[in-house]
Amino acid sequence: MLLLLLVWQLITAFGLVSAFLLPPPAQVLDAFVEAVSSGLLARHTLTTLEEMFFGLLLGVSIGLSLGYLIAKAPLLEFILSPIIVAFQSTPIVAYAPLLIIWLGSGVESKIVTTAVIVFFPMLVNTIAGIRAVPPQLQDLMHSLNARPWQSFRHLELPSALPVILAGLRTSATLAVIGAVVGEFVSSGSGLGHLVTLARNLYDTPLVFVSVFTMTFIALSLYGAVALLEWRLLAWRRRSSAS
Amino acid sequence: MKLSLRDISVDFRGANGGRLAALGPISLDVAEGEFVCIVGPSGCGKSTLIRVVAGLQAPTTGIVEADGESISRPSSATAIMFQDANLMPWRSVQDNIALPLELAGVPKAARYATVAELLPQLHLEDFAGAYPAELSGGMAQRVALGRVIVQHPRLLLLDEPFGALDALTREKLSLELLQVWRGSGQTVVMVTHNINEAVLLADRVIVMSSRPGRTVADISIDLPRPRRVEQLFCEAFLILAREVRSAIEKEAA
Numbered sequence: 220m221l222l223l224l225l226v227w228q229l230i231t232a233f234g235l236v237s238a239f240l241l242p243p244p245a246q247v248l249d250a251f252v253e254a255v256s257s258g259l260l261a262r263h264t265l266t267t268l269e270e271m272f273f274g275l276l277l278g279v280s281i282g283l284s285l286g287y288l289i290a291k292a293p294l295l296e297f298i299l300s301p302i303i304v305a306f307q308s309t310p311i312v313a314y315a316p317l318l319i320i321w322l323g324s325g326v327e328s329k330i331v332t333t334a335v336i337v338f339f340p341m342l343v344n345t346i347a348g349i350r351a352v353p354p355q356l357q358d359l360m361h362s363l364n365a366r367p368w369q370s371f372r373h374l375e376l377p378s379a380l381p382v383i384l385a386g387l388r389t390s391a392t393l394a395v396i397g398a399v400v401g402e403f404v405s406s407g408s409g410l411g412h413l414v415t416l417a418r419n420l421y422d423t424p425l426v427f428v429s430v431f432t433m434t435f436i437a438l439s440l441y442g443a444v445a446l447l448e449w450r451l452l453a454w455r456r457r458s459s460a461s
Numbered sequence: 462m463k464l465s466l467r468d469i470s471v472d473f474r475g476a477n478g479g480r481l482a483a484l485g486p487i488s489l490d491v492a493e494g495e496f497v498c499i500v501g502p503s504g505c506g507k508s509t510l511i512r513v514v515a516g517l518q519a520p521t522t523g524i525v526e527a528d529g530e531s532i533s534r535p536s537s538a539t540a541i542m543f544q545d546a547n548l549m550p551w552r553s554v555q556d557n558i559a560l561p562l563e564l565a566g567v568p569k570a571a572r573y574a575t576v577a578e579l580l581p582q583l584h585l586e587d588f589a590g591a592y593p594a595e596l597s598g599g600m601a602q603r604v605a606l607g608r609v610i611v612q613h614p615r616l617l618l619l620d621e622p623f624g625a626l627d628a629l630t631r632e633k634l635s636l637e638l639l640q641v642w643r644g645s646g647q648t649v650v651m652v653t654h655n656i657n658e659a660v661l662l663a664d665r666v667i668v669m670s671s672r673p674g675r676t677v678a679d680i681s682i683d684l685p686r687p688r689r690v691e692q693l694f695c696e697a698f699l700i701l702a703r704e705v706r707s708a709i710e711k712e713a714a
Contacts, residue, residue: 356549358517359547362517362539362541363560363564363612364535364537369564374549380551452551454592458550458593
């Protein structure tokens with residue numbers, strides 16, 4: 220990180236690239252301070268965060284529940300997988316305009332683009348995790364007369380959790396992409412909107428500020444999921460230490 | 462619990478769509494409080510038989526009766542111990558042992574009290590908070606044994622429970638099992654490969670034929686109890702062990 224900053228500083232200091240294309244770090248810092256003090260950055264960041272939050276909530280819950288159902292009922296996979304794969308392999312930028320037409324250019328359409336993009340890793344990992352529950356442990360739960368929800372709570376969920384959390388890690392970083400793609404297509408607010416705005420004003424430092432903010436959000440979210448894993452999968456650390 | 466198997470047979474679907482007879486027909490009566498060991502060549506359907514009695518596998522024909530009532534699904538009066546310790550890696554030792562109590566709705570404090578009382582008997586008192594990956598094979602099987610004990614079963618089914626352990630650990634655990642069983646009035650059906658183990662533990666040894674498994678010998682073991690390791694070398698033991706061995710060999714030939 221520091222090395223990158225150093226290279227950046229050197230390139231601009233020696234005038235290798237024009238300041239318009241690559242503004243020096245100090246100029247970006249000035250733009251950052253101004254964007255913070257004017258409240259501009261906070262306003263746009265909050266919009267993007269709101270879209271990401273609800274998008275994640277929606278996409279993750281649908282991915283989890285549909286993944287669980289599919290893992291339990293192979294017939295459902297047979298029916299649904301062509302639709303899901305078709306949806307997933309079409310670039311989201313291609314149909315984001317449709318979502319804007321249907322849902323308007325407010326936060327709702329971005330919540331949906333985010334949900335769509337985070338849904339797939341959650342779905343795939345939930346299916347894989349639930350299918351990998353050891354059959355001997357299912358026999359054990361069966362022999363103990365466990366009710367279906369007890370099997371879910373005490374066997375399927377903890378057994379699939381490492382794989383599900385790995386999916387969540389992917390989803391968390393994709394959430395920023397989902398929200399910003401939607402904002403690029405059409406919006407009145409958000410970090411993607413700020414990038415478009417700055418570009419039209421030829422304000423390269425502000426573009427940098429917006430991009431760095433997105434990166435920071437994505438990294439923090441990734442860190443939050445890693446922390447969650449660290450807490451929930453404490454038994455794995457103990458197990459590998461021995 | 463009195464157990465009665467009537468003409469049990471199990472067929473599996475073969476690779477080419479045909480039916481593969483895995484077990485039986487076999488009939489067997491086990492008296493209340495009796496310790497029965499089932500031995501036989503690999504693949505004769507011993508484990509399938511245990512699964513049928515446990516209610517985990519429906520027989521193709523025949524019925525299983527426990528105290529005169531037919532069994533078709535797992536009963537809370539029956540507990541099963543598998544060849545693999547089959548512990549949940551995300552649960553500590555005490556939480557693994559307490560699993561059946563937790564599923565039955567016993568409050569946390571009562572669960573832990575029960576487990577704490579049991580741990581010394583299992584030589585696990587220093588491992589209450591350990592995770593399964595931190596345990597040796599013998600310790601893991603002791604945890605599995607503890608998980609069976611807290612269920613207070615009236616019928617105990619053991620599917621080669623010590624099969625994956627070294628000879629000495631195996632002997633030690635078998636005798637610990639006998640201590641747990643003594644005076645409990647539990648009926649035990651145990652599958653094993655090991656002739657010495659079968660003769661040392663059982664009141665009766667059933668020898669099964671190769672697939673599809675049927676009863677070929679039913680040998681009473683009238684050695685005095687409590688059983689001890691020294692009995693492995695006494696003459697009465699050796700005669701019985703030889704009798705079991707020749708029944709198996711005759712079948713395998």
